[in-house]
Amino acid sequence: MYRDRIRLPSLWNKVMSAAEAALLIEDGMTVGMSGFTRAGEAKAVPHALAERAKVTPLKISLMTGASLGNDLDKELTEAGVLARRMPFQVDSTLRKAINAGEVMFIDQHLSETVEQLRNGQLKLPDIAVIEAVAITEQGHIVPTTSVGNSASFAIFARQVIIEINLAHNPNLEGLHDIYIPTYRPTRTPIPLVKVDDRIGSPAIPIPPEKIAAIVITHQGDSPSTVAPPDSDTQAIADHLIDFFKQEVAAGRMTNKLGPLQAGIGNIANAVMCGLIDSPFEDLTMYSEVLQDSTFDLIDAGKLSFASGSSITLSGRRNADVFGNLEKYKDKLVLRPQEISNHPEVVRRLGIIGINTALEFDLYGNVNSTHICGTRMMNGIGGSGDFARNAHLAIFVTKSIAKGGAISSVVPMVSHVDHTEHDVDILVTEIGLADLRGLAPRERARVIIDNCVHPSYRQALNDYFDAACVLGGHTPHILRDALSWHLNLEETGRMLAV
Amino acid sequence: MYRDRIRLPSLWNKVMSAAEAALLIEDGMTVGMSGFTRAGEAKAVPHALAERAKVTPLKISLMTGASLGNDLDKELTEAGVLARRMPFQVDSTLRKAINAGEVMFIDQHLSETVEQLRNGQLKLPDIAVIEAVAITEQGHIVPTTSVGNSASFAIFARQVIIEINLAHNPNLEGLHDIYIPTYRPTRTPIPLVKVDDRIGSPAIPIPPEKIAAIVITHQGDSPSTVAPPDSDTQAIADHLIDFFKQEVAAGRMTNKLGPLQAGIGNIANAVMCGLIDSPFEDLTMYSEVLQDSTFDLIDAGKLSFASGSSITLSGRRNADVFGNLEKYKDKLVLRPQEISNHPEVVRRLGIIGINTALEFDLYGNVNSTHICGTRMMNGIGGSGDFARNAHLAIFVTKSIAKGGAISSVVPMVSHVDHTEHDVDILVTEIGLADLRGLAPRERARVIIDNCVHPSYRQALNDYFDAACVLGGHTPHILRDALSWHLNLEETGRMLAV
Structure with missing residues (x-):
C-alpha cells in the first residue's frame, strides 16, 4: 500500500522498521532531522532512538529546522540522547536540561544554520532523517508539512533515512519549492522577487543511493497550541x-x-x-x-x-x-x-x-x-x-x-x-x-x-x-x-x- | 579656471560664495551632506553655516554618510546648529553634546539610512550639499573621495548645493559606481556578484535644475589619524x-x-x-x-x-x-x-x-x-x-x-x-x-x-x-x-x- 509513495522501485528493499533504521545512528554522530514549528518532523526514528538509548546509552548532536512536536525533544532528553542541540526548541524538559548545562544548546538565527554547514563552519550531519510524503521516480524526497533545513541536511549527510508518513495527504506534493544557494565565490542572486515566485524544484534532489533506510509511519503532526485572542x-x-x-x-x-x-x-x-x-x-x-x-x-x-x-x-x-x-x-x-x-x-x-x-x-x-x-x-x-x-x-x-x-x-x-x-x-x-x-x-x-x-x-x-x-x-x-x-x-x- | 569642471554651461551662473549658498539652508531644515570617514565632505558651506549661526542662530537636522573631517562637526556643534545628527560621528565636541542630551543622535547601521529615507520613514533632506570634482555635460555630480549617502541625498533633496573642490585630482572621475536600488514592490536583485563588478553609473544622476548653487573650494580632506602598528x-x-x-x-x-x-x-x-x-x-x-x-x-x-x-x-x-x-x-x-x-x-x-x-x-x-x-x-x-x-x-x-x-x-x-x-x-x-x-x-x-x-x-x-x-x-x-x-x-x- 505504500509502494505508490516510493516511486523508485529499486528503493523498495530499503523499507525497514524504525528500530532497524535507528541502528544507523551511532554514538557521537551529528544528526540532521526534519521538523519546523512542530510540523513535518521525523517521528518514528527519533522515538526508536530514544527507546534504544534507554538500554544502550548514546549521545548525538541534533540539528533540526526548528521545534519538534510529539514530545520528541522530551523523549530524547529523558533518554540522555542529546549532547548538543541546535538551532531552536520549545520543550520544557529540554529547556530544563539546557539551563542546567546538561545539553549544549546553540541558539541561532534560523537562516544561518545551513549556511554555516555549507561553509564547513559547523560539523556536517553524518545522517539525515527526513519525513516525506513520497519519493519520486528519481529518488528525490517530497517533504510533508515543513521544509525547514531538510533539503540541505539531506544533501550534506552521507546517509539519509526517510520516514514516509501515510498520515499526510499525498497532495502535499507540489507545495514545496526547494532552492539551494550556490557555493561561493560564484554565488548568484536569489532570483525571488515576488512572494509567489517559484525558483526551485518540488522535491529535494539527492542521489538515491544515499537513501539507507525507509520507514513507514502513520502519526500526525502535533496540533498547535495557539489560544484564541483575549x-x-x-x-x-x-x-x-x-x-x-x-x-x-x-x-x-x-x-x-x-x-x-x-x-x-x-x-x-x-x-x-x-x-x-x-x-x-x-x-x-x-x-x-x-x-x-x-x-x-x-x-x-x-x-x-x-x-x-x-x-x-x-x-x-x-x-x-x-x-x-x-x-x-x-x-x-x-x-x-x-x-x-x-x-x-x-x-x-x-x-x-x-x-x-x-x-x-x-x-x-x-x-x-x-x-x-x-x-x-x-x-x-x-x-x-x-x-x-x-x-x-x-x-x-x-x-x-x-x-x-x-x-x-x-x-x-x-x-x-x-x-x-x-x-x-x-x-x-x-x-x-x-x-x-x-x-x-x-x-x-x-x-x-x-x-x-x-x-x-x-x-x-x-x-x-x-x-x-x-x-x-x-x-x-x-x-x-x-x-x-x-x-x-x-x-x-x-x-x- | 573652474569652468572645465562644470561641463554644463547653463550652470555657470549658479556659482556663488559659500556664504551666499549657505543662505539656502533655513532654520528647521533637514540637510544631507556628503562625507564618509573624513573623506569627501562638503567643506565651505557647513563652515559658512556655522559662521552665520553665530550671528543668527538656527538649527538643522544633519545627515551625512559617516564622520566629517576638518572639524566641521565641532564647528557646527559650537555654533549650536545641530538639533539632530545621524548616522555616525567621531568628533569629541559633538560627542559631549550628544552625551549631554543637547544633540539628538540617531546611531544607525550605515546601510540603512537611505533605505529609511526611500521608504519615507525618515524626513527627506530639504537640501543636499555635495562635494564634487566635476559636474558632467548632463548636470550629473561626480563625487570626490567618498560616495557615502551623497547619491540618495542629492536624489531626494529638493535643492542641491555642489562644492566643486579644486584640491581634488579631476582624475577621480570614473572611480565611482552609483547604483540605487529600485523601489518596492518591483525591487530586483542587486546585480553585483564579484567585488570588481560595476553595476551603476560614474556620476550621480539628478535633474540639473535642482542645482541651486555651486561653490568653488580648494581645501583638502583631513588626513587620517591612524597610528603605525604597536x-x-x-x-x-x-x-x-x-x-x-x-x-x-x-x-x-x-x-x-x-x-x-x-x-x-x-x-x-x-x-x-x-x-x-x-x-x-x-x-x-x-x-x-x-x-x-x-x-x-x-x-x-x-x-x-x-x-x-x-x-x-x-x-x-x-x-x-x-x-x-x-x-x-x-x-x-x-x-x-x-x-x-x-x-x-x-x-x-x-x-x-x-x-x-x-x-x-x-x-x-x-x-x-x-x-x-x-x-x-x-x-x-x-x-x-x-x-x-x-x-x-x-x-x-x-x-x-x-x-x-x-x-x-x-x-x-x-x-x-x-x-x-x-x-x-x-x-x-x-x-x-x-x-x-x-x-x-x-x-x-x-x-x-x-x-x-x-x-x-x-x-x-x-x-x-x-x-x-x-x-x-x-x-x-x-x-x-x-x-x-x-x-x-x-x-x-x-x-x-
Missing part, C-alpha cells in the same frame, strides 16, 4: 492595525501593506486574525510558519498568497485545511528556512515583521530568549532574520506578566537579542511606540508614555529622570539597571507593592 | 593571520581568503598591514573605507581589487596615492554606502568582516559604542551591516585599556551592539577565541582561556564559576554582572588592585 492580544492587534492605517494614510504603504511575517504564538496569531476585519486587501505573507490565521485570512478573501517554511495548525483547522488542500494549494508555497528567512529576500521584499518580545527596555532593546538574563526560554528563532532587514521590525508583548509581578518594559533588558538599531515599533495592549528616527532619550519618552502598564509607569519615569541627571546618550544608572530582575529572582516581583 | 596590534594581526592559515588548511577558505572588510582605526589597519608578509595572494577588499593599508597591500602585489565607499589616507600616503591615481584606478571602485554595506551583497560575497570592539563579554556579546552603557563614543557605523551577514564576523580589541584599569573582556557588556548570535571570532593581543558552533558556557571557557588579560583572568573565572552554580543557559550573577563598570565609574578601575 482582550489584551485583541488590543495589541487593534493598535497595530490603527498604525497600519496611519502608514497607508501617510503614503508609506498601500492598502495591500507589505508581505507579512508573523512569529509563532498567540499574540502574532491574534494580530493576523485582526486583519480579517480590517480595510486592507490583497494581503500576502512571507513568513516562517503558517498558522490558523493564515487560512482564516484566505477564507475571508483577504490573503492572496502565503509563503512559509511550515504549516502548523490547531486540531480545529488541521483536517479542514489538509483535507481540502486543493482549495489552498495555488495560494501557498513552502520553502527552505534559509530562503523564507534570507536577509537578501527579506530586505528586497520589504517585509513587515511581527515578533514577540519577552521584554524590552526604555531604549528599544529587545530580549526574546532569556528569563532574567540567564534561563533560556525557546531561542531567537527567525525573529532576528526578519527584524534586521524588515521594512518594519515590530515587537509585541503584553505589558505585564504573572499577574503584574513582572513588567515587560524594564530599565535595561537582561539579555539583548535585537538591538536598539534594529527595532522600529513596540506594541503592548497599552499602546504603540513608533521609534523610527528617534534618539534614545526620545525613545524612552514614547515607550513610557505608550507601552508601559500604569502600575510601572511612575517607577520607569523615576528611573529615566534620575538617569538623565547622570547624563549620557543612553542614560542608565548602572547600580539599578538590572535591579528589577534581581528583585524578581529574590522576591518573585520586580517591584515591591 | 606590539599589541601586531600580536592581534599575528593571531588572526594564524587563524586564516588554519582556515585555509581546513579547506574552509582558499589562499585568496574571502573579500576583506576592515573597520577604521589602528587595529584593523594593523591587521591589514600584517597581510603584506602573509602567504595569502590575490586578496580583495569589499569594505567601507580604504585606508593606507589598502594601498600598501596593492603596492606589495597582494591586493588585486578594493571596493569601498571612501578613501581616507594619512598625510604620508595622500599625495602619493591621489597624485598617482592612474596607478591604482583600475583596482578601485567607490560605491554608495548602501551598496558597500548591503546585507544582500555582504552575504552573497562571503565577507570576512574585521571590526573593533569597545568591550565584549564572556558569552560573545559585543559593545561597539557605549562607555559604561551610557556615554556614546562614535556609533555602530557599518560594523553591524558586516557582522550580521559576514562569512566570518571578527571583532578585535586590546585586552586592557587605560593602563590596565579597564578590562575589555567583562562579565556582561554594558551595551549590546552585536549579539552572541552574530559574533564568530574574538581577538585580543593575548589570543583568539573561535566561538563558532559553541554554546554559551563553552564560549565563556574559550574566551577566558584565550582573550583575557592575565590580570583579569582569575576574576572572570571566579565570576563564571559562581554563575554556573546558579545555573542557566547563559549563567550570570545579576547583582555583579555590571559591577565592573560601576567600579570603573566610582573608582576609576574595574577591579581593586
Whole structure:
C-alpha cells in the first residue's frame, strides 16, 4: 500500500522498521532531522532512538529546522540522547536540561544554520532523517508539512533515512519549492522577487543511493497550541492595525501593506486574525510558519498568497485545511528556512515583521530568549532574520506578566537579542511606540508614555529622570539597571507593592 | 579656471560664495551632506553655516554618510546648529553634546539610512550639499573621495548645493559606481556578484535644475589619524593571520581568503598591514573605507581589487596615492554606502568582516559604542551591516585599556551592539577565541582561556564559576554582572588592585 509513495522501485528493499533504521545512528554522530514549528518532523526514528538509548546509552548532536512536536525533544532528553542541540526548541524538559548545562544548546538565527554547514563552519550531519510524503521516480524526497533545513541536511549527510508518513495527504506534493544557494565565490542572486515566485524544484534532489533506510509511519503532526485572542492580544492587534492605517494614510504603504511575517504564538496569531476585519486587501505573507490565521485570512478573501517554511495548525483547522488542500494549494508555497528567512529576500521584499518580545527596555532593546538574563526560554528563532532587514521590525508583548509581578518594559533588558538599531515599533495592549528616527532619550519618552502598564509607569519615569541627571546618550544608572530582575529572582516581583 | 569642471554651461551662473549658498539652508531644515570617514565632505558651506549661526542662530537636522573631517562637526556643534545628527560621528565636541542630551543622535547601521529615507520613514533632506570634482555635460555630480549617502541625498533633496573642490585630482572621475536600488514592490536583485563588478553609473544622476548653487573650494580632506602598528596590534594581526592559515588548511577558505572588510582605526589597519608578509595572494577588499593599508597591500602585489565607499589616507600616503591615481584606478571602485554595506551583497560575497570592539563579554556579546552603557563614543557605523551577514564576523580589541584599569573582556557588556548570535571570532593581543558552533558556557571557557588579560583572568573565572552554580543557559550573577563598570565609574578601575 505504500509502494505508490516510493516511486523508485529499486528503493523498495530499503523499507525497514524504525528500530532497524535507528541502528544507523551511532554514538557521537551529528544528526540532521526534519521538523519546523512542530510540523513535518521525523517521528518514528527519533522515538526508536530514544527507546534504544534507554538500554544502550548514546549521545548525538541534533540539528533540526526548528521545534519538534510529539514530545520528541522530551523523549530524547529523558533518554540522555542529546549532547548538543541546535538551532531552536520549545520543550520544557529540554529547556530544563539546557539551563542546567546538561545539553549544549546553540541558539541561532534560523537562516544561518545551513549556511554555516555549507561553509564547513559547523560539523556536517553524518545522517539525515527526513519525513516525506513520497519519493519520486528519481529518488528525490517530497517533504510533508515543513521544509525547514531538510533539503540541505539531506544533501550534506552521507546517509539519509526517510520516514514516509501515510498520515499526510499525498497532495502535499507540489507545495514545496526547494532552492539551494550556490557555493561561493560564484554565488548568484536569489532570483525571488515576488512572494509567489517559484525558483526551485518540488522535491529535494539527492542521489538515491544515499537513501539507507525507509520507514513507514502513520502519526500526525502535533496540533498547535495557539489560544484564541483575549482582550489584551485583541488590543495589541487593534493598535497595530490603527498604525497600519496611519502608514497607508501617510503614503508609506498601500492598502495591500507589505508581505507579512508573523512569529509563532498567540499574540502574532491574534494580530493576523485582526486583519480579517480590517480595510486592507490583497494581503500576502512571507513568513516562517503558517498558522490558523493564515487560512482564516484566505477564507475571508483577504490573503492572496502565503509563503512559509511550515504549516502548523490547531486540531480545529488541521483536517479542514489538509483535507481540502486543493482549495489552498495555488495560494501557498513552502520553502527552505534559509530562503523564507534570507536577509537578501527579506530586505528586497520589504517585509513587515511581527515578533514577540519577552521584554524590552526604555531604549528599544529587545530580549526574546532569556528569563532574567540567564534561563533560556525557546531561542531567537527567525525573529532576528526578519527584524534586521524588515521594512518594519515590530515587537509585541503584553505589558505585564504573572499577574503584574513582572513588567515587560524594564530599565535595561537582561539579555539583548535585537538591538536598539534594529527595532522600529513596540506594541503592548497599552499602546504603540513608533521609534523610527528617534534618539534614545526620545525613545524612552514614547515607550513610557505608550507601552508601559500604569502600575510601572511612575517607577520607569523615576528611573529615566534620575538617569538623565547622570547624563549620557543612553542614560542608565548602572547600580539599578538590572535591579528589577534581581528583585524578581529574590522576591518573585520586580517591584515591591 | 573652474569652468572645465562644470561641463554644463547653463550652470555657470549658479556659482556663488559659500556664504551666499549657505543662505539656502533655513532654520528647521533637514540637510544631507556628503562625507564618509573624513573623506569627501562638503567643506565651505557647513563652515559658512556655522559662521552665520553665530550671528543668527538656527538649527538643522544633519545627515551625512559617516564622520566629517576638518572639524566641521565641532564647528557646527559650537555654533549650536545641530538639533539632530545621524548616522555616525567621531568628533569629541559633538560627542559631549550628544552625551549631554543637547544633540539628538540617531546611531544607525550605515546601510540603512537611505533605505529609511526611500521608504519615507525618515524626513527627506530639504537640501543636499555635495562635494564634487566635476559636474558632467548632463548636470550629473561626480563625487570626490567618498560616495557615502551623497547619491540618495542629492536624489531626494529638493535643492542641491555642489562644492566643486579644486584640491581634488579631476582624475577621480570614473572611480565611482552609483547604483540605487529600485523601489518596492518591483525591487530586483542587486546585480553585483564579484567585488570588481560595476553595476551603476560614474556620476550621480539628478535633474540639473535642482542645482541651486555651486561653490568653488580648494581645501583638502583631513588626513587620517591612524597610528603605525604597536606590539599589541601586531600580536592581534599575528593571531588572526594564524587563524586564516588554519582556515585555509581546513579547506574552509582558499589562499585568496574571502573579500576583506576592515573597520577604521589602528587595529584593523594593523591587521591589514600584517597581510603584506602573509602567504595569502590575490586578496580583495569589499569594505567601507580604504585606508593606507589598502594601498600598501596593492603596492606589495597582494591586493588585486578594493571596493569601498571612501578613501581616507594619512598625510604620508595622500599625495602619493591621489597624485598617482592612474596607478591604482583600475583596482578601485567607490560605491554608495548602501551598496558597500548591503546585507544582500555582504552575504552573497562571503565577507570576512574585521571590526573593533569597545568591550565584549564572556558569552560573545559585543559593545561597539557605549562607555559604561551610557556615554556614546562614535556609533555602530557599518560594523553591524558586516557582522550580521559576514562569512566570518571578527571583532578585535586590546585586552586592557587605560593602563590596565579597564578590562575589555567583562562579565556582561554594558551595551549590546552585536549579539552572541552574530559574533564568530574574538581577538585580543593575548589570543583568539573561535566561538563558532559553541554554546554559551563553552564560549565563556574559550574566551577566558584565550582573550583575557592575565590580570583579569582569575576574576572572570571566579565570576563564571559562581554563575554556573546558579545555573542557566547563559549563567550570570545579576547583582555583579555590571559591577565592573560601576567600579570603573566610582573608582576609576574595574577591579581593586
